[in-house]
Amino acid sequence: MFVEYMLADEWHDRVDHGTGMSHPTWEQVREAMRSIDGVHTTIVGMSDKNGSDHYMLIAGHLEGRYLVNSTKDNREFFSLVDNTRSDEKKTIFVGGQNGEYEDRKLVPLAWALEAAAYFYKTGDLSPHLNWVSDS
DSSP: OOOOEEEEOOEETTEEOOEEEESOOHHHHHHHHHTOOSSSOOEEEEESSTTOSSEEEEEEEETTEEEEEEESSSSSEEEEOOTTSOOOEEEEEETTEEEEEEGGGOEEHHHHHHHHHHHHHHSSOOTTSOEEEOO
């Protein structure tokens, strides 16, 4: 397994009370992702170690859709996209603040789980999904 560390935020009164976890199981990662509600829990991150530049973030939650973003070096970023959707911006609460994200970058939970499962095992982007460079 590539993933050795997971973090999840937990917002209350504009303060993040989130936690990190070493050696999470896939079941723990999947449950954390399913708990993203876009209000209190807005981000789940996975990496090979705490503070790594090689990670994947699953975030948001708007109408059952999520943002999935990954980098190997904290310089070049890739987002999972649904090309059937538009570039129209949607406002989502992520990481303690509202942000504007393209509708096409909000994907169904099943896609986010597939991307996360592949990353969890390999540290790479699933070649079976559609990724775009954000750089």
